[in-house]
Amino acid sequence: MKKKIFDIIQISDKSNIVSRAFDLTLVIIIFTNIGVMFLETFSELYLYKALFKKIEFWTTMFFLMEYILRIWTADYLYPKTDKIKARLKFLISFDGIIDLLTIIPTLYLTGFVAFRMLRVVRIFHLFRLNAQYDSFNVITSVIIEKKNQIASSIFIIMILMLAGSLCMYSAEHEAQPEVFNNAFSGIWWAVSTVLTVGYGDIYPITALGKFMAIIIAFLGVGAVAIPTGIISAGFVEEYTKDQHILNYSNLDSKDILEIKVEKNDDFCNKKIMEIKDIIIYLIIRDELSILPTPSLTLKKNDIIIFKKFN
Structure with a gap:
């Protein structure tokens, strides 16, 4: 019975009707839980607040039941360890932590409301496809493989933001002391400019400030394009590898x-x-x-x- 429950809740098997029914039920409950969370924010639906609370409670109870069953069957997930170590390993794993954080918000503890959005992460548990054809696995592989280049490009962007903030403070502080109060007050402007968002709520008014803003904006376009190019190149490389493997496997x-x-x-x-x-x-x-x-x-x-x- 324990092994059957593990197969149902942990392994998405297309040939197992019960497992597929469980996965479908889990998807419906996830979206119901998140939908209620959004609907609770509408003042026009205040009369239904009690109903929303009940739905949230019972869907969270489903998450709690699933969490307990995953802990109970953890020895099948980690067969090379004993039962206690397997359960501890699951509790500190990514899936175990996310499962716990989707239950905690029901307690309405201060500061835990933001964890409600982590319920969305549970939907990714259903994508248990073969690793060779798993799109999420490809994305993860590219990011891990290019992590050093991506980290370097992000570091360059951060340096550009800090430099832009300091330069803009030097040029605009006397003209706009309430806007550019100190070197860090220009960080918001630097972020929106370097990342090419440009909200326009903070902007330079002096000639020198406008000139530097033009230079920083141009540098921002190039800097933001660096990690995009790195990731794109990584996807091309991964696709090329997959094509080689596919062509090789299809040969007579x-x-x-x-x-x-x-x-x-x-x-x-x-x-x-x-x-x-x-x-x-x-x-x-x-x-x-x-x-x-x-x-x-x-x-x-x-x-x-x-x-x-x-």
Whole structure:
């Protein structure tokens, strides 16, 4: 019974009607809970406040029941650990923390109202697709792979914001002391300008301030485009890898050829883009598998998996 409950609440199996029914019920309850949270903010619907409170209470009780069942069946989620450690591991996991934070707001503790929006995160529990074709997994992979470049670009943007705030304070403080009161008072203006939002509630009025605002705005366009370009390039790389793997997996085994690169043959010390009449799918070098790129140079003792053109 415990294993069956785990399969229902933890694993979305298309062949399991009960599991799919549970997933559908969970989706409906999530959207009902969030919908009620929005409707409670309308003063015109004040007469239905008691009904909204009841709906929120019972939907949260469903979340609580699911949370308890997930703790109870955690030993199936972490089969290599004992029951107590498995449950503790679930409690401190991302899913466990999010599940808890979706229940806490019902207690109406001060400062916990913002956690209600974390109920939305629960919808992502339903996307249990194969990792190879999971779009969310691709996004995560790109961000992790490019995390250093993204962090560097964000650091550049932050420096530009601070510099813009300080420059604008120097130029506008005497003309607008109530607006640009200190160096940090221009942060809001710098954020809206560098990020190209431009609300217009704070703006320079001096000639020097306007000139610097033009320069900072131009720099902001370029700076904000850096992380966008990095992430876009990451998606292109990931898509290219997936296409190589897909093409390789769809090949008929009789079409696949394998050779070892020797010192004096035509492939040695040549770039992939220079090799004609064959399609290279994989390169094995020093027991490492390498996906081919146009600029990659083949070396002696490389093993290449390829197909000849018909």
